[in-house]
Amino acid sequence: MKPTIKRVNILGVWHSVTRESHLVGDVKADGLYDYDGRRVRIQSGMSDFDTRMTLVHEILHGVLDISGVAHLWDDGQKTEHAIIEPISRVIASLMRFDDSSEGLELAPERKPKRAKSPE
Helix, strand or coil: CCCCCCEEEECCEEEEEEEECCCCCCCCCCEEEECCCCEEEEECCCCHHHHHHHHHHHHHHHHHHHHCHHHHCCCCCHHHHHHHHHHHHHHHHCEEEECCCCEEEECCCCCCCCCCCCC
16 A cells, blocks of 8 residues: 655645645646645556656645745746756656655665675
């Protein structure tokens, strides 16, 4: 069973996280960030990777919004998405679900393999 994140702290502002079967909006979306409602909404039924990527994507929208950076562009989020999309993919690929904490965390650090000593 996949754990469910219920809250996320974005730059000191707590947001609820909900999974929903039908996101309502003007465009098809896998997730929505709502600053005024202090929530992140994620489409249910996606793969683990798509869920992680969408959560990271929406959190990054929050980071840009709360920091004020998102308001620097006046192109209907095109620039914002151009920045967020590749970063979301990289971060999501480093994350895994952790059943013990019921949340997402960075993949555990791996010890580097030591090269064999020359004889």
